[in-house]
Each structure stands twice: as C-alpha cells, then as structure tokens.
Amino acid sequence: MTYPDETAEEAVAEVVSAAAELISARFGGQPVLSDPEILSGQSDALVVRVRVGVNPFLPHRSIVVKRIAKTGEGSEPAMLREVVAYQFANTLPDEARPGPELLAYDISQRLLVLSDSGVVDTLADILANGDEEQRLRSFRALGAALGKMHIQTHHREDGFETLRRRVWAKGGVERESIYARDRGIVSAIRFGIRAFEGSGLEVPDAVRSFAGDAARRIEKGTHRAFTPFDLAPDNILMADKVQFLDYDWAGYRDVLFDVASVVAGFPLHVFVTRPSRAEVEAFIRSWTEEIRDHWYRATDERRLLAFIAAALVGWLFISATIAYFGSPERALSFDSETAANEEPTVGGPALVLRDMANTARAVAEFAEHCEDERADQLRDFAIKVIAYLESGEELAQ
Incomplete structure (x- = not known):
C-alpha cells in the first residue's frame, strides 16, 4: 500500500489499531488486522479496508473501518446520524438491508467497523x-x-425514531x-x-x-x-x-x-x-x-x-x-x-x-x-x- 504521506500512514495505523480493540471488545479474541487499503470517496472520512486474520469469533475475512472527520466539539452529529442509520439497517432482513452491516462502533472515537462488500464497481x-x-x-x-x-x-419509522432518540441521548446531544x-x-x-x-x-x-x-x-x-x-x-x-x-x-x-x-x-x-x-x-x-x-x-x-x-x-x-x-x-x-x-x-x-x-x-x-x-x-x-x-x-x- 502506498500512502499519500507520513501523516496519512500514521492516521491509518491509529484507525486500524482502534478497530482491533473495538472488534476484540465486541466479539472477543485478539483480531489480527493487516494490509490496510485506503478507499477513495467524496467524503472527508478516512475509510480503510483491512484483512482479518483467522478468528473464531469473527467470520469476516475483510472489514472496512471508517473514521468520520471531526468538525466541532463534543459528539459529532454526522457520526450519530451514521450510527443510527447503520444500526437501523442492521435490524432489517438481509434482503432489505440497503448497505453493509455495522459490526462495531465507538462514538467518542468517531469510528465505524463495517462488513466489506468486496472489490466491486461503483x-x-x-x-x-x-x-x-x-x-x-x-x-x-x-x-x-x-x-x-x-x-x-x-x-418502520417509529422504530427508526426510537433508535435515533436513544443514540443521540447516548451521545449527550x-x-x-x-x-x-x-x-x-x-x-x-x-x-x-x-x-x-x-x-x-x-x-x-x-x-x-x-x-x-x-x-x-x-x-x-x-x-x-x-x-x-x-x-x-x-x-x-x-x-x-x-x-x-x-x-x-x-x-x-x-x-x-x-x-x-x-x-x-x-x-x-x-x-x-x-x-x-x-x-x-x-x-x-x-x-x-x-x-x-x-x-x-x-x-x-x-x-x-x-x-x-x-x-x-x-x-x-x-x-x-x-x-x-x-x-x-x-x-x-x-x-x-x-x-x-x-x-x-x-x-x-x-x-x-x-x-x-x-x-x-x-x-x-x-x-x-x-x-x-x-x-x-x-x-x-x-x-x-x-x-x-x-x-x-x-x-x-
């Protein structure tokens, strides 16, 4: 992997390390994450695909880690909106789920860990x-x-609103x-x-x-x-x-x-x-x-x-x-x-x-x-x- 500069390399290492801790806390074990690849996109978020070493607690062989860009003080509305949306999507049947599965998240670190859809065309x-x-x-x-x-x-709007109020209250907003x-x-x-x-x-x-x-x-x-x-x-x-x-x-x-x-x-x-x-x-x-x-x-x-x-x-x-x-x-x-x-x-x-x-x-x-x-x-x-x-x-x- 070629990084744009040393700062980006440090940011990726920090995100991958934080993701490993989140996965360990959520699923157990000591996940080994390797081969980080920065994924392009139009948002300011840092999005990284990583390989997952063999782990009996996590069936995924690769995952995507997303860190939302910080834009202010305290809990970020952008982060809270994404957590609510992904958590809501997780409650839907597989055939109705509109995007990747949310595996873990940390509001304070503005970090999402998502299932990987693989290398496909956008x-x-x-x-x-x-x-x-x-x-x-x-x-x-x-x-x-x-x-x-x-x-x-x-x-399902009532369920979405209940979840939204709960997550935003947890974020102290x-x-x-x-x-x-x-x-x-x-x-x-x-x-x-x-x-x-x-x-x-x-x-x-x-x-x-x-x-x-x-x-x-x-x-x-x-x-x-x-x-x-x-x-x-x-x-x-x-x-x-x-x-x-x-x-x-x-x-x-x-x-x-x-x-x-x-x-x-x-x-x-x-x-x-x-x-x-x-x-x-x-x-x-x-x-x-x-x-x-x-x-x-x-x-x-x-x-x-x-x-x-x-x-x-x-x-x-x-x-x-x-x-x-x-x-x-x-x-x-x-x-x-x-x-x-x-x-x-x-x-x-x-x-x-x-x-x-x-x-x-x-x-x-x-x-x-x-x-x-x-x-x-x-x-x-x-x-x-x-x-x-x-x-x-x-x-x-």
Missing part, C-alpha cells in the same frame, strides 16, 4: 467507463434497489439537535429562493408553490421511507445487490427526493454528468414497479411527474444555498435570524454552476411533460436559470 465507475447497455442495466438496478428499500422501510438536519433542508430551500432573487431572477408564484410542496414533503410527506437522500455515484456499490454507503444525510423523508436526485444527475456531485433520457426512463420504470402495490397514487404518471418536479425544484434551491455557504454543513445549520440579514446570490466555481444547470435542465424537462397548471411558469423559470448559470459558468472558467 456506479461512478460504470458512468465513467461503462457502455450504453451496462449503464442502462445499472440504472434499472438502481431504481429497483431504491424502490425495494423505500417499500421495505416505509412502515440535546433532543432539539436530532431534527436539525431536516429543518436545515427546509431552510435551505427557502434561502435558495432568496439567492436566485438576489441574482435578479424573479421566482414566480408557481415556482414558489412547487418549492413549498418540496419543503412540506421533507417535513411530513406522504411517501416517507428510509432514504440516504444525498446519493453519490461513488457511494453506490453495483454488486450482486446494489448497496448504499455514507448515511450522513440519511433519515425518513419523502422518497421522491431520491428519485429526483438520480434524475438530476446527482446534485452536489459536480463530476457526474446527467443520465440520458433512456436511462432516466429505465430508472423510473424500475422504481415504480417496486412501489406500485403500496403507493399506487405515485405511479399515476400525472402525479408522479408533479412529485418529481417539486423535488427537483427543492434540489435546485438547496444546491444554490450550499454553493453560497460553501459546504453542506454550513448551509444546513445557518442561523435563520442572522441569515435574514444576508443578501445572497447564486454563484460559485464553474463546476458548481454546471451542476446546478443540470438540475435546472431536469426541472425544465419535467415541467415540459407535466400536466400541472403551474408547469408553464416552472419551465420558463428553469430556462432563465439555465441561461443565467451558463453565462456565469463561462465567466468562472
């Missing part, structure tokens, strides 16, 4: 190198996997902080409207109405289930069963935001190009087949197009807010009273503007085919946004 690999048919198969598989996860978890991320997402939608207006783009009442729909569905949508929310292609493993990694945003929310995230080309992940129309259609068909028997209203084409359009509008405004504040953590935790004095605009590096333009293109396309009476104004707004962002992208290059 969706990012396939989008970069796959042929047309392989990409289509991947989007079909992704739609089916998301649909299965949504349907198999939609009735105030109860109000549990719901801060959901409130932050709603505030980000509203702040994003202000950013576009500050850039001289009028936000019509029809667009505000779609944004209001998006905000309401974050808080109490009809189609609620467990969702990673911020889907990233390099955190989606295309194994025999699609698996999702990185649960920093995970929670119970309206599942149409997951659908819209894929349709828009994964907002906030700037190196990803939008899927083709054929890939979007294949993805949506696979997803609707899985949820059809439970959420039949969502499979009605007219309703579905309006639902996805609202979630896309939500993503567009969330993206603008994150671009303004510079990071998701800052954008989803700003103080509303202080922010009231801000005069935000839409801007950022060329890649960020291009990413937002991709989301706006998805908004325009769905508005074009949406029979909702608000659709014409939404399409016209999206077209103006695209022109504004493309001009800004040219200047930023």
